[in-house]
Amino acid sequence: MPLPIEFAERGDKNTIENECGFAPKFGDDGLIPVVTQDNKSGEVLMVAYMNREALQQTITIREAVYYSRSRNQLWHKGETSGNVQKVTEMRTDCDQDVILLKVEQVGPGCCHVGYASCFYRKAPLGDQLAATAENGIAQLELSEEKTYNPDEVY
Amino acid sequence: MPLPIEFAERGDKNTIENECGFAPKFGDDGLIPVVTQDNKSGEVLMVAYMNREALQQTITIREAVYYSRSRNQLWHKGETSGNVQKVTEMRTDCDQDVILLKVEQVGPGCCHVGYASCFYRKAPLGDQLAATAENGIAQLELSEEKTYNPDEVY
Numbered sequence: 001m002p003l004p005i006e007f008a009e010r011g012d013k014n015t016i017e018n019e020c021g022f023a024p025k026f027g028d029d030g031l032i033p034v035v036t037q038d039n040k041s042g043e044v045l046m047v048a049y050m051n052r053e054a055l056q057q058t059i060t061i062r063e064a065v066y067y068s069r070s071r072n073q074l075w076h077k078g079e080t081s082g083n084v085q086k087v088t089e090m091r092t093d094c095d096q097d098v099i100l101l102k103v104e105q106v107g108p109g110c111c112h113v114g115y116a117s118c119f120y121r122k123a124p125l126g127d128q129l130a131a132t133a134e135n136g137i138a139q140l141e142l143s144e145e146k147t148y149n150p151d152e153v154y
Numbered sequence: 155m156p157l158p159i160e161f162a163e164r165g166d167k168n169t170i171e172n173e174c175g176f177a178p179k180f181g182d183d184g185l186i187p188v189v190t191q192d193n194k195s196g197e198v199l200m201v202a203y204m205n206r207e208a209l210q211q212t213i214t215i216r217e218a219v220y221y222s223r224s225r226n227q228l229w230h231k232g233e234t235s236g237n238v239q240k241v242t243e244m245r246t247d248c249d250q251d252v253i254l255l256k257v258e259q260v261g262p263g264c265c266h267v268g269y270a271s272c273f274y275r276k277a278p279l280g281d282q283l284a285a286t287a288e289n290g291i292a293q294l295e296l297s298e299e300k301t302y303n304p305d306e307v308y
Contacts, residue, residue, distance in 0.1 A: 005287045017267050022277055022292035035189050035198055042196025044189055047252040059292075062280050090279055092294065093272035094265055098201040100273045111248055113171050118247035119254045123176055125244055126216050133159045138176040138213075140246065 007052075010096075017094045025097040026052060031067060032099055036110070038117075039088045039102040045110045046118040048075075050099065062087045064101060083107030107148075114146035161206075164250075171248045179251040180206055185221060186253055190264070192271075193242040193256040199264045200272045202229075204253060216241045218255055237261030261302075268300035 008021030016023055026032050031049040038045055048066040050058065054074055057065040064085035068075040078084035085103035092099055109116035121140040124132050132139045162175030170177055180186050185203040192199055202220040204212065208228055211219040218239035222229040232238035239257035246253055263270035275294040278286050286293045 004290060005283050005292050006290055008291045020275065020294040020296060021288075022294050033187055033201065035201060037196075037198060042191075044191060044198070044254055047187065047189060047247065059277070059279055059283055087279060090277040091273040091297075092275060092277055093201065094267045094269075094274070098272075099277070100198055113248045115248075118252075119245040120248070121174065121246060123213070123244040123246055123253075125213055125241060129159050129213055134175075136158060136160055137162045138159050140174040140176050142174060143245075 013095075016096050022092070023096050024052075024055060024092060024099065025095070027097075031069070032097060034064075034066065034099040034101060036064060036085065036101045036103055039104055043117050044119055045085075045103070045105060045116070055099065058087060058101075059090070064103060077110070078106060081107065083110075085110065109147040112150055114148055114150045115144050116147045117144070120144040167249075170250050176246070177250050178206075178209060178246060178253065179249070181251075185223070186251060188218075188220065188253040188255060190218060190239065190255045190257055193258055197271050198273055199239075199257070199259060199270070209253065212241060212255075213244070218257060231264070232260060235261065237264075239264070263301045266304055268302055268304045269298050270301045271298070274298040
């Protein structure tokens with residue numbers, strides 16, 4: 001049964017930044033971006049999106065429920081595999097248009113490519129840009145090892 | 155003088171995820187979301203956006219240059235105050251539609267409200283939602299102290 005609790009209405013800038021009514025801003029597409037961070041290492045695991053219902057479900061069940069933009073449906077991450085994200089803390093930012101989750105990631109990782117985090121490649125900075133380019137195209141550097149074989153899971 | 159290095163063109167899903175051409179996805183508005191994290195503590199400081207030029211400048215000068223959606227212009231953070239964000243690492247995610255920056259934040263904090271991080275308020279989870287609500291409205295909990303007085307800076 002859903003709790004009879006509503007989000008606050010979006011007030012003026014000062015209210016949103018300095019008062020404590022929880023007034024998440026859902027964009028024109030109904031979505032708010034979500035940064036998900038490992039609660040122990042602080043590693044950023046992924047960035048995804050929630051609609052209002054996904055956010056309400058996440059708060060209620062304390063596991064990450066996103067909204068899949070590719071499948072256009074709610075996405076309770078890990079529901080099938082058991083590799084859920086147990087939410088230990090939720091925050092929002094000054095203008096309440098981003099959600100930050102700290103989670104305990106169950107299983108070998110969050111990324112469908114096979115890595116613990118989706119951010120498994122570094123981008124070039126400064127002189128590295130030209131030094132590592134191939135045929136004039138900027139190159140990423142793979143900086144993590146896979147923690148599982150996605151072919152065995154997906 | 156700009157370096158003669160281009161980003162890669164967006165290829166198919168496998169190329170974007172598993173090869174190393176840097177092919178950032180700028181949305182219909184020309185922007186890519188950026189998560190900025192303290193390089194020592196791992197604390198997420200803010201989420202902002204870059205257009206192509208902001209990303210190129212950030213790579214070149216190794217300080218965070220965003221695109222201000224409210225002012226519709228490039229935003230070299232801390233350029234006036236000196237409280238710049240020195241970029242120590244840049245990453246992108248599996249589908250290359252998010253940038254992650256690890257930075258050394260110069261000065262007392264990144265948030266214009268006066269906090270070290272923009273994520274200075276916790277949101278309720280589970281039973282906390284009903285227990286802390288006021289008049290049926292979800293409430294945030296202020297969980298950080300200000301590190302500076304924004305009236306003296308802005």
